[in-house]
Amino acid sequence: MATCNSNVLVFHTQIASVMEVLANAAVAEICKLVDDDYAVFRLEMTQSQKENRALRRKLQLLELKVTRERAERTTRERVLASRPSSVKILDRYRGMTRGEGHLTGGHRSFVKHAGHKTWRDDQPIAIDEGSGTSNQHVIVIESADAEAAGPGGSSLVKQERTEEDDPQHSRDIQTGAAAGVAPPVATDDLATTPQPRTRRSITEVSGTPKAILKSETDTETLTVTHRLLRTGSDHRSDPERLGLGPLGSPPASGSEYLPVFHQSQGTVNSLGDGDTLDTGGDDLSCSYTTETEPVNMPLGLETQTDLSKGDWNQYSSSVYSEGCLDKKGEGLVVDEVTVKVEGDVPLTWNADHHVGDGHSQGRDFLDYRESFETNPNVATHSPLHMFRDRDPVSTSMGPSNSQGHILFDQVLNSNDIARAQAQGQGATSGNSKEKRFLCMFCNKGFSCPQKVEIHQRVHTGEKPFSCTQCHMRFAEAGTLKRHQRVHTGEKPFSCPQCEKRFSHQHHLKRHLKVHTGERPFACTHCEKRFSERSYLRIHQQKNHSTL
């Protein structure tokens, strides 16, 4: 009996072990099956996800393409029929965050001749090849999406990567190569379809004397500024820098002055003929730098921007103040205002650049012109000639415009005319001092060339001294220094009578008359007296103008 029980126990033990082995085997097999299925499932999921991404990308590309084509059609209607296109304008936008649709500043642009297709920076830009739709966008695509991008987007991604990998930010622009290929469009954020926000048409011109460098932009916040900078390191202002020869000699033909356009704000999607990026507003903020090769490239500049909203000073202020080429000292910026004019090419400016200023600028141009017509020393190459050609009203590119001159005169102060004439004639009429250095515009005599140089800024409008606190510019360093008291609040001139303080010494002197009761200026028509000549003049204008 005991033996029987023993056998049964052994048998049970063996069965238990066999069952355990079988169970383990079954578990292992189940796990294996699950893993296999899971792997297959994952593979299928991955493939599905990739397909989804690819489809989404294609869909977005199609949408962008449709939007783009629609914008192009709109633009074609607004773009001029023909434009010269022998030069390329490449823009450089530094600090631009892609996909954000704006530029952060410090952007530079430059012009390259047709043979050079090099970009120096990475930003969406289109080059007008004159082919009508030769527009190209540089896109940023997420790397993850790039992997799954379809054939249409892969090339785009490839291009972008190539450009970004370029440490020198140089890229080849394959303009006009988009034949049969949808305009490359990409975005770093699929959720936000990049809408063209800036429209700019840059037509580069060369060869013809009346070539026009045209910037037609419709974008928000446009303060278009033309910077005429010089490549040299000499930031000193002198007549030569203005294109003036020393004391009236014609400007050097081989000057290295460069017209510089500075793109200051706004997303710039360049567009060529028919290439349009809808922007939204007409208020352009497009200052862009153009850099020309040292080849003679006569060009006229016409900027169809909304400069009419600002005056010339403001215009020039923005021009000068934004430059990275400025030589900045302590609150002083000296930069260049130079127009390179070669031959008899008339440099034409948009009229609005000049006539908006309230007072001073008009005088400048008036003096310029008046002296030009009377001063035989003024050569036809002189800046005066250039200014004369700047039609203050019409945007025509013709040389001198009689209508423009009429209107030009209208904006000028008659007092300034008299003053200019008086200065010119008086200076030449026997000044006892050795003022043998004559102004080339008004014949006014000065004792040294530097004074002539400073004086001639009255005529040329050159203001090489820029305030670092604002965009004001001045022709004289002392004026700038005085102006900066506006920012510093410095009022070094205090009244001993009432402790009032003034930033101008003349203000103090004028104020002292309040205490003294001095009224040296008497009206000849009545018995009224005034402490200031200007008060008297206003009084006479208001009360005795008919006398």
Next chain:
DNA sequence: CTGGGGAGGGGGCCC
């Protein structure tokens, strides 16, 4: 409310 005048701010320009 309006116009004249005073006061002051600021830039242009010459010495």
Next chain:
DNA sequence: CGGGCCCCCTCCCCA
């Protein structure tokens, strides 16, 4: 470079 004067403009007060 500073001084000086000019001008224009704006703000404020007052009749």
